[in-house]
Amino acid sequence: MKASRYWRVGVALVLALGLSAGAASAQEKIVVGAGQPITGRFAFAGKHINDGLADSLALANEKGGIAGKKIEYIFEDTGYDTNRAVASFKKLMAQHKPVIMYGESTGVGKAMAPEINNTYKVLYGSTSFSEELADRKANPYMIVSGPTYAQQFGILLKYIAANPKKKGVAPKVAFFYSDTEFGRDPIPHAREMAKKLGVEVVAEEVTQVGAVDVTSQLLDMKRKAPDYCIFQGYVVAPIADVIKGARDYGMDTTFMGTFWTMDKQLLDALGPDGEGYMGVNPYAYWWDEDVPEIKAIRDFNKRNHPEITYRPNSYMQGWFTGMIFVKAMRMCAEKKLPITGENLKNMVPQIKDWDTNGLTGKVSIKDTNSTNVGRVYKADVKKGIFVPASDWIYLD
Amino acid sequence: MRIGDFKETYAADEAVFRTPTVRFWLWALAAALLVFPLLAGEYLIYMANITAVAVVGAVGLNLLTGCTGLISLGHAGFMGVGAYTSAILITKFGVPFILTLPISGLAAALCGVIVGAPSLRMKGLYLCIATLAAQVILEFTFVHWESLTHGIRGLNVPAPTLFGLSLASGPAFYYVIMIVAAISVTASRNLFRTRVGRAFIAIRDRDISAQLMGINLFQYKLYAFALSSFFAGMAGCLMVNLLKVVTPEQYPLHLSIQYLAMIIVGGLGSILGSILGAIFMTIVPELLRSALGLFQGLDPQIMSYLFPLQTVIFGALIVGFLVFEPHGLAEMWRRAKAYFRLWPFEY
Structure with missing residues (x-):
């Protein structure tokens, strides 16, 4: 009897200790x-x-x-x-x-x-x-x-509206995006935003992701001559081809990207063609002093x-x-x-x-669970890095 | 060891499960599957669910590729058709989940018949490319028929119900999936005891002699496509109701290839092979991940290098299996059984 009581107390103690430790x-x-x-x-x-x-x-x-x-x-x-x-x-x-x-x-x-x-x-x-x-x-x-992709487009469009290529003329912009969720996500919102800011969307080019032929899109862009072109839904390819092609056709469009196309990796791929490339990044870069x-x-x-x-x-x-x-x-x-x-x-x-x-x-x-803020950067081809082209841009 | 197993009637000789031992283990398996959700947690039930869905899909593809010899790269597309049919019927027309199950199958079967139509004139690689086209067209349709599919955003479906009972929880839906999987497996196993199934095999082995025997090639090839896509459609329907969302990116070409890999690893033309292949392709990557996850405690940094290793190990496993057993897991299973049949009195 006594032994069994000790046994029970022992078990209870071990259990209590175990539970409290847990x-x-x-x-x-x-x-x-x-x-x-x-x-x-x-x-x-x-x-x-x-x-x-x-x-x-x-x-x-x-x-x-x-x-x-x-x-x-x-x-x-x-x-x-x-x-x-x-x-x-x-x-x-x-x-x-x-x-x-x-x-x-x-x-x-x-x-x-x-x-x-x-x-x-x-x-x-x-x-x-x-x-x-x-x-x-x-x-x-x-x-x-x-910022969401739509907000990143908003930040870029705000920058474009504030920096038209010709004073007093509404800037013309093209959207160049991939036929994926990633590419299409911000486009409807971006169209509205452009209208609100008085930026004219002159072309929308849609392609597959990867190494694809972009000649027809380039020819269309050449005809419509946008001041700015924003990429969405790509990481590297075919951005380099588009930019190189545009230079070959003698277009003076400024190319821009959102978060995933604002990495050093893209600048390395572009080489000297990266001159003038811009885009929005929500964060500062590793090399910022x-x-x-x-x-x-x-x-x-x-x-x-x-x-x-x-x-x-x-x-x-x-x-x-x-x-x-x-x-x-x-x-x-x-x-x-x-x-x-x-x-x-x-x-x-x-x-x-x-x-x-x-x-x-x-x-x-604010009304969405995102940060609403980003900064426009431009490529510094000599150093192979991005440098700020604007202060932090906030969306209302 | 099994002795004294004599077939005394034709019925006994033709039975699917021929011996008491097999029947015993089958009942044991059924009982194990029945009590599984009572013992397992959410995670294991989810794994069982996606495995069973893969079984339904793989059995379907095996009917077409393994048994009829027609290679299809459009299987994921047909699953997508089933998934979208179910999602659209549920969200736009309020059709109960259980009714959408056969309708999804039929919709996919219809697509399968259309895609299968060129199969009379094409075989092997050519058919492969034709079905690849179907996959691409279907993916394109999912993305661009926005009024119906909501494009890239896809469709969200509410938790399925069955006769007023909610199937929102993993365990409840588990039983639905298991029953569908069991019916699919039984139906396809029995198919090979009918004229249709035997015609499939005759076509696979030599289509010209099949035609000489009086098999209408076109008709039976279309049957194979329809049946295979029917299973794919049902698998898609189960998947969308399990995940409660369908987007075009869930049914890429990659998935078609994964299903082909399942039936090749499992064993072409074998129902058991489809099951084992589906289990292998779904569970083994998880096991590898868990095994490598054990190292996480040692040094979190090392994991960024170890995780990529699992893809390599998995690939090596598949190649290894195919090199050492080209007939797949089903054949390994058969040999293991044969070994134990007379064990320990082999000689």
Whole structure:
């Protein structure tokens, strides 16, 4: 009898200890999960986005974490495949119960939206700049870590309207986009925006992605002679062919790009033809000297990855996403709210005039869960980098 | 070890599942599938769901490519037709999910018949290119018929219901998918005991002699296309109701090739092969990812290099299987069974 009582007390003690230890360890860390496209079609950026996000959260941990709690970052590769990404999302949710999730592509965001809204209720960031995901009414838990593609077009059009090639004449612009979701996403909005700003859209050229023949599009553009031409939905090819072709035809169109075509990689591909190339980037670049956050990024890399000499702008996207996550967590902590997906989601629209140390302009989240701010840069072909052509441009 | 298995009637000789042992294991499998969602979590159920959808699709393609010898690169396109048919019927006309299942199949079958029409005059690589054209045309249609498909944004469908019961949760929909998969597998297995199925095999083995035997080649090739696309359409319907969204980018050429890989790895012309191939192509990448994920604790940085490795390992596995067993997983399974049949008294 006595022996069995001891036995029971022992079991109870072990159980109590085990449970409290489990509870304690669960409280000490905040889990951020991610399904990253490290392999597959999107690997060119996925790897860097992942590094940026991981490093950004690691820096927050170095600075003491969130109210004494450490952030734990757990990621998986999703191979840019919707089925695998959804599987990975469910697995991470089941195993680690994160309060924030990061995912690849617009498609995955759309596939997960009903379950994020109704079941998982976690703050969700992604590689996508799609307008649809930034729509707070439909997807309250989702954030776009930059201006949406439509807003990026808005920023460029605003710049074009302010800098017409001939004074007093409405600038003429062409849209050159790929026949994909990525290419078509901002176009309807861009047409409206152009009309509002008094910019005339003279041509819309649509092609497939990759090394395709662009002669017919070039001939059409030559006829319509736009002052500016904005690319959307490409990464490298066929932009170089279009620009080289336009130079051969003697056109003096200024070519512009949005986030994915504003990387050093494109300038390297363009070579001397890159002269005059411009575009919008939501973030500062690795080589910017007078930006405190870029200095912090370089210091962090020097300390933790001494072999690194350069980080592309997809790394900055990941880094900035981490900054938003940390900002929302800190806001929760300041208000003494528990850090849950629900509370984090409620913090996002309250971000006002947030100083990101120069990595972006001042961030105020307005009617959509996106940042509304970007900067126009132009190529400096000699140095092979982009330099600012405008100050930060804000959209209303 | 199995002994004393005598076939005493024609019915016994023609049975699909011939021995008590096979029947026992089949019931065991059915029971395991039945209790699986009670024990497994969301993630495992989701994996089971996409695997079962892949089984339906792969069985369909195997009817066409493995059994009739007609190569198709348009399978993903037909799945897309099924997916869109279901999504459009549900969102625009409020048709219940369960009714859209056969209708999606029929819509895809209709497309299949149209695409299959040139197959009378084309074989091998030529047919391959014709079906490739179908895939491209279908993808183009999904993107550009905006009034119906909502273009690149795709369609969102509400959670499916069945007779008023919500199938929103993974486990509930699991049973629907499993039943459809079971019916598909049984139906195609039985098909080969009918004139149609045997005609398919005759066409595959030598079309001229099949014609001499009185098989109307055109008619039966179209049957094969229709049946195969019917399964693809149903798989597409299940997929859209599982993911609750359909976009054109979900049904690319890449997916067609993946299905071809499934039936080749599994074993051409074998129903079991389609099942094993579908399981292999869906589960193994996940297993590889989980296995490599174990290293994440050691050093998070190392993962950026390890994850790309899984694609290489997976590719090597496929090549390895094909080199060492060209008849696919089904043949490996058969040999494993043959080995154990008399074990341990082989000699």
